[in-house]
Amino acid sequence: MTEPAPTEPDPTDSRTETGHERIRRLFADAESDGRAVLLPYLTAGLPSVEESPSLFSAMADAGADGFEVGIPYADPLMDGPVIMEAGERALEAGVTVDRALDVVRSVVDTTGKPVLVMTYVNPVLRRGIGGFFSRVAASGASGVIVADLPADEAAPFARAAGEHGLGLVLFVAPTTDDDRLEHVVASDPVFVYAIAEIGVTGERDDASVNIEALAERIRSRSDLPIVFGVGISTPGHASIAASHGDGVIVGTAVVRRVLEADSAVEAANDLSTFVAELRAATDVSRVARR
Amino acid sequence: MKLERPDARGRYGTFGGMYAPETLMPALFELETAFTEAWSDDDFHAELDHLLRTFVGRPTPVFRAARLSDRLGVDLWFKREDLAHTGAHKINNTVGQGLLAKRMGKPRVIAETGAGQHGVATATACALFGLECEVYMGEKDIERQALNVYRMQMLGTKVIPVTSGAGTLKDAVSEAMRDWVSSVETTHYIIGSVVGPHPFPWIVRELQKVIGEELQQQMPADGIPAPEVIVASVGGGSNAMGIFYPYAADGGVELVGVEAGGLGLASGKHGASLGVGSPGVIHGSMTYMLQDDFGQVLEAHSVSAGLDYPGVGPEHAYFKDEDLVRYESVSDDEAMEAFHLMAQTEGIIPALESAHALAWIVNEADQLRGRTVVLNLSGRGDKDVQQVAALYD
Structure with missing residues (x-):
C-alpha cells in the first residue's frame, strides 16, 4: 500500500472515534482536499471469501476512499440482475453474515479505509437489531446501509447504531416529497444516500437527470453529506454526481467487472483501472463544485 | 380482537x-x-x-355438498368462488x-x-x-x-x-x-x-371481505344454519382473509386456515409459514415466513402453485398470535386425494389450492361430525388438469 494509513490523527482521537465520526471525518477531509468521496460497492465474498479482500485492496490503492460491502441476500428487492447474481453466487459459496463480516474485518485492517455494511432488513432482524449492530461494530465497520429500510421504520435501527457508534445511512429518492425529505434529514443519518435513478441498481447509458435538482432540494434543508448512488456507471456519470454531491457510490459497474473476470487477479486489475478512472473523475474541487 | x-x-x-x-x-x-x-x-x-354483480357474477352461491356430507358425516357447504368470472376469488x-x-x-x-x-x-x-x-x-x-x-x-x-x-x-x-x-x-x-x-x-x-359478508347474509336468507366452522386454504391468504374477516372475533365460528404441507413439515419442503415459520420481513411486511438461521428466505414447496409461497399476509400472522384463527396444514398427497374426491363426489373440479381445505376436513371428519362446515371453494381446477394428469402418467 503506497498511501499512508489515512487515519493518522492524534491518537487520543482515534481511540475514541466512533464509526459515525469516522465517516463524517471522511467527508470533512475530502472537502478540504477538494474532491468528492468515492465509495465503490462490492458484494462480500467474491470470487471467494479468501480472495475477496484483495479486490478491495486493489480499489483502495487506486484511490477509493472507503467501501460499501454487501452482505449477500436471497431476495434483494432494490437490486438489479447483476447484484442479484453476485448475491446468489456468494450465497452458493457459503458467504453467511458472519463470513461477510470477516471479509469486512480484513478490508478494514488491510486498507485502513472506512467500510459501510450494506444489507437488507431481514438478516438484521433475524440476528436481533442490537446483536447485528454489535457484530458489525466488532468487524471494524463504520456504518450500515439497509436497502429496504425507509426512515419510517428506522427508529430501532438508528437507536442500535447510536449505541454501537455506527453511522446509519438513510435514503432520499427523486420520488421523495418535501415532507418526507424533512423527516429523513431530521433523523440525523450519517449521510443522505441520494438515489439518482428511479429504479433498482444497475448500469445506465445516460447520466441521471435527477442529480442537480435532488442535490439542491437536500442541500436547502440540511448540511448532511449527500452521496449519490444507483445508476452511476461511468467516470462521466461519477463526475456529474461529484459536482453536485459530496460522494459517489458505484456498485453494479464494479460488481459486473468482478463477475466477468476469470480470476481474482484479473478482477483486481480491472477494478484498479476502473477505480483510478472514477477517482480522477471525482477529484472535482470543492470550489468548482459550489 | x-x-x-x-x-x-x-x-x-x-x-x-x-x-x-x-x-x-x-x-x-x-x-x-x-x-x-x-x-x-x-x-x-x-x-x-x-x-361485481354484472361482470363478476356476485353474489356467488352457497352450495350444499350433499354426497360429501353423507360420506364424511359433516354438514358441508361450499362458498362457490369458483363460479366467479375467471374462475376464482x-x-x-x-x-x-x-x-x-x-x-x-x-x-x-x-x-x-x-x-x-x-x-x-x-x-x-x-x-x-x-x-x-x-x-x-x-x-x-x-x-x-x-x-x-x-x-x-x-x-x-x-x-x-x-x-x-x-x-x-x-x-x-x-x-x-x-x-x-x-x-x-x-x-x-x-x-x-x-x-x-x-x-x-x-x-x-377490504376488497375480498365481500366473500364473508355475502355468506353472513346468504345463510340466514336461505334458511341454512349458521356455520360453526369455516375452512379456507392459505398461501398469501387472500381467499381465507376474505371469508374469515367478517367472522373473526365473532366467537361463535371456528376459523381454520389450511397451509401447504407439501412433502411433510419435517421435510422442509412445504409452504407452512404460519405452521413452522418465524417472524421476519418478506416482500415489505413483517409476518411469519420461512427463513434460515441467517434470515435468508427459504424456498417453499407445494403441488399447488398458489400456495407455494414462503410468506403469508401480516393480518394472518396477527390472527394466529391473537388466536382468532387456527392454522393447520395438509400434504400434497392429501390435497391430491381431496381433489379427486371433490371431482367425483360433487361434480366440481376444484383448484388444487381449495383441495387443501377439503383435505383438512376429510382428515378431521371425526372431530367435525354433525357440525355445519363451510369450505371456501376459492377457485376451479381447470388450470390444474394438465398438471394432475401429468402426475398420473
Missing part, C-alpha cells in the same frame, strides 16, 4: 409495516390516500358493486384495484401470479378498463399452469417469465416489485394477495 384498519404505521399488532425501498414509499402513501378516499366514496362503491380484488388505478390516473398495471388465477383476473380487469398490463410469472409456474398463460395472452396481457430463485410465486412478487421501483410514476401494482407493504394487505382484505 380484530382491527378495522391497521394502525398509522400499517401494523397489525407487531406485524405488517412498510419495509420498502424509499423510491416506493411515496407511492405507497399515495395509494393509501387514494384507497381511503375511494372507499369512503359512495360513487366508487356503486361502480364496484355494479361490476382473485377477480374481487382486481376489479376493485383496477378501478382504483383508473381513479389514480395510472395507465399501466403490473401484477405477479403463481397459479395464474391472479394474473388472469388482473388481465381481465385491465381489458375491462383499457389499462396496459404486464404480469410476472415464475418459469416453473408458467410450465405447470400453461392454460392460464394462454388466457392472459388472449386478454392482451404480456406475461414476463421470471427465472430468478426457484421460478415460483416469491420470485414473481420480487420481480414485480423491482419493476414497480422503476415504473412507479406511471404504474399501479395490483398485488394478488393480502401480502406486501402497507397499504396492500389492508386494501386486498
Whole structure:
C-alpha cells in the first residue's frame, strides 16, 4: 500500500472515534482536499471469501476512499440482475453474515479505509437489531446501509447504531416529497444516500437527470453529506454526481467487472483501472463544485 | 380482537409495516390516500358493486355438498368462488384495484401470479378498463399452469417469465416489485394477495371481505344454519382473509386456515409459514415466513402453485398470535386425494389450492361430525388438469 494509513490523527482521537465520526471525518477531509468521496460497492465474498479482500485492496490503492460491502441476500428487492447474481453466487459459496463480516474485518485492517455494511432488513432482524449492530461494530465497520429500510421504520435501527457508534445511512429518492425529505434529514443519518435513478441498481447509458435538482432540494434543508448512488456507471456519470454531491457510490459497474473476470487477479486489475478512472473523475474541487 | 384498519404505521399488532425501498414509499402513501378516499366514496362503491354483480357474477352461491356430507358425516357447504368470472376469488380484488388505478390516473398495471388465477383476473380487469398490463410469472409456474398463460395472452396481457430463485410465486412478487421501483410514476401494482407493504394487505382484505359478508347474509336468507366452522386454504391468504374477516372475533365460528404441507413439515419442503415459520420481513411486511438461521428466505414447496409461497399476509400472522384463527396444514398427497374426491363426489373440479381445505376436513371428519362446515371453494381446477394428469402418467 503506497498511501499512508489515512487515519493518522492524534491518537487520543482515534481511540475514541466512533464509526459515525469516522465517516463524517471522511467527508470533512475530502472537502478540504477538494474532491468528492468515492465509495465503490462490492458484494462480500467474491470470487471467494479468501480472495475477496484483495479486490478491495486493489480499489483502495487506486484511490477509493472507503467501501460499501454487501452482505449477500436471497431476495434483494432494490437490486438489479447483476447484484442479484453476485448475491446468489456468494450465497452458493457459503458467504453467511458472519463470513461477510470477516471479509469486512480484513478490508478494514488491510486498507485502513472506512467500510459501510450494506444489507437488507431481514438478516438484521433475524440476528436481533442490537446483536447485528454489535457484530458489525466488532468487524471494524463504520456504518450500515439497509436497502429496504425507509426512515419510517428506522427508529430501532438508528437507536442500535447510536449505541454501537455506527453511522446509519438513510435514503432520499427523486420520488421523495418535501415532507418526507424533512423527516429523513431530521433523523440525523450519517449521510443522505441520494438515489439518482428511479429504479433498482444497475448500469445506465445516460447520466441521471435527477442529480442537480435532488442535490439542491437536500442541500436547502440540511448540511448532511449527500452521496449519490444507483445508476452511476461511468467516470462521466461519477463526475456529474461529484459536482453536485459530496460522494459517489458505484456498485453494479464494479460488481459486473468482478463477475466477468476469470480470476481474482484479473478482477483486481480491472477494478484498479476502473477505480483510478472514477477517482480522477471525482477529484472535482470543492470550489468548482459550489 | 380484530382491527378495522391497521394502525398509522400499517401494523397489525407487531406485524405488517412498510419495509420498502424509499423510491416506493411515496407511492405507497399515495395509494393509501387514494384507497381511503375511494372507499369512503359512495360513487366508487356503486361502480364496484355494479361490476361485481354484472361482470363478476356476485353474489356467488352457497352450495350444499350433499354426497360429501353423507360420506364424511359433516354438514358441508361450499362458498362457490369458483363460479366467479375467471374462475376464482382473485377477480374481487382486481376489479376493485383496477378501478382504483383508473381513479389514480395510472395507465399501466403490473401484477405477479403463481397459479395464474391472479394474473388472469388482473388481465381481465385491465381489458375491462383499457389499462396496459404486464404480469410476472415464475418459469416453473408458467410450465405447470400453461392454460392460464394462454388466457392472459388472449386478454392482451404480456406475461414476463421470471427465472430468478426457484421460478415460483416469491420470485414473481420480487420481480414485480423491482419493476414497480422503476415504473412507479406511471404504474399501479395490483398485488394478488393480502401480502406486501402497507397499504396492500389492508386494501386486498377490504376488497375480498365481500366473500364473508355475502355468506353472513346468504345463510340466514336461505334458511341454512349458521356455520360453526369455516375452512379456507392459505398461501398469501387472500381467499381465507376474505371469508374469515367478517367472522373473526365473532366467537361463535371456528376459523381454520389450511397451509401447504407439501412433502411433510419435517421435510422442509412445504409452504407452512404460519405452521413452522418465524417472524421476519418478506416482500415489505413483517409476518411469519420461512427463513434460515441467517434470515435468508427459504424456498417453499407445494403441488399447488398458489400456495407455494414462503410468506403469508401480516393480518394472518396477527390472527394466529391473537388466536382468532387456527392454522393447520395438509400434504400434497392429501390435497391430491381431496381433489379427486371433490371431482367425483360433487361434480366440481376444484383448484388444487381449495383441495387443501377439503383435505383438512376429510382428515378431521371425526372431530367435525354433525357440525355445519363451510369450505371456501376459492377457485376451479381447470388450470390444474394438465398438471394432475401429468402426475398420473
